[in-house]
Amino acid sequence: DAGVIQSPRHEVTEMGQEVTLRCKPISGHNSLFWYRQTMMRGLELLIYFNNNVPIDDSGMPEDRFSAKMPNASFSTLKIQPSEPRDSAVYFCASSLVPEPEAGANVLTFGAGSRLTVL
Amino acid sequence: QKEVEQDPGPLSVPEGAIVSLNCTYSNSAFQYFMWYRQYSRKGPELLMYTYSSGNKEDGRFTAQVDKSSKYISLFIRDSQPSDSATYLCAMRGGGYQKVTFGIGTKLQVIP
Numbered sequence: 001d002a003g004v005i006q007s008p009r010h011e012v013t014e015m016g017q018e019v020t021l022r023c024k025p026i027s028g029h030n031s032l033f034w035y036r037q038t039m040m041r042g043l044e045l046l047i048y049f050n051n052n053v054p055i056d057d058s059g060m061p062e063d064r065f066s067a068k069m070p071n072a073s074f075s076t077l078k079i080q081p082s083e084p085r086d087s088a089v090y091f092c093a094s095s096l097v098p099e100p101e102a103g104a105n106v107l108t109f110g111a112g113s114r115l116t117v118l
Numbered sequence: 119q120k121e122v123e124q125d126p127g128p129l130s131v132p133e134g135a136i137v138s139l140n141c142t143y144s145n146s147a148f149q150y151f152m153w154y155r156q157y158s159r160k161g162p163e164l165l166m167y168t169y170s171s172g173n174k175e176d177g178r179f180t181a182q183v184d185k186s187s188k189y190i191s192l193f194i195r196d197s198q199p200s201d202s203a204t205y206l207c208a209m210r211g212g213g214y215q216k217v218t219f220g221i222g223t224k225l226q227v228i229p
Binding site for chain 2: 004041042043045048056059091093106107108109110111112
């Protein structure tokens with residue numbers, strides 16, 4: 001398996017523009033997570049999908065952020081309009097829930113999308 | 119106060135040293151404790167996990183959990199330059215609960 005695939009790897013945009021980040025989870029995983037990582041706040045969970053259904057979106061910062069998972073192999077995170085404070089690395093991760101054995105909700109992360117909003 | 123506290127470092131050690139990385143937490147509901155390693159410009163990858171209190175060893179790595187003190191540790195023996203990375207502790211409660219991460223400690227092992 002190629003792992004979790006994210007695109008684009010880097011995005012530089014201007015304030016007010018729409019940004020769409022994409023994620024392909026590991027085949028067979030039924031859960032998908034979007035995280036945001038900054039130096040000041042570390043890794044923060046934005047939203048969690050299970051079987052393509054959003055379960056926990058309490059971490060989505062505001063209405064400018066939206067996420068979809070139209071099928072088991074694809075998810076998007078959209079920011080509209082973007083602001084400089086949205087600059088961060090956005091990670092997608094997938095896992096199998098419940099775990100096949102007593103485990104720790106092992107998350108497999110993608111390489112991340114580094115977003116810079118000017 | 120954050121649920122999970124972790125010193126961001128950086129921590130610089132000579133090759134061969136024993137490294138101790140630590141996190142404290144405040145949520146007594148946490149049951150699963152994990153350590154992720156993140157190389158520069160990469161996503162985090164799971165290194166080890168433990169359930170409840172106790173020790174777990176995997177090669178040069180040992181994870182310890184002390185639930186009574188709400189304190190977890192990761193020890194790296196005979197540290198190597200390839201261990202240079204950011205180490206994030208992570209934890210969650212039983213059932214579905216979101217995984218809460220520490221901010222990560224940046225480690226550099228000097229040859």
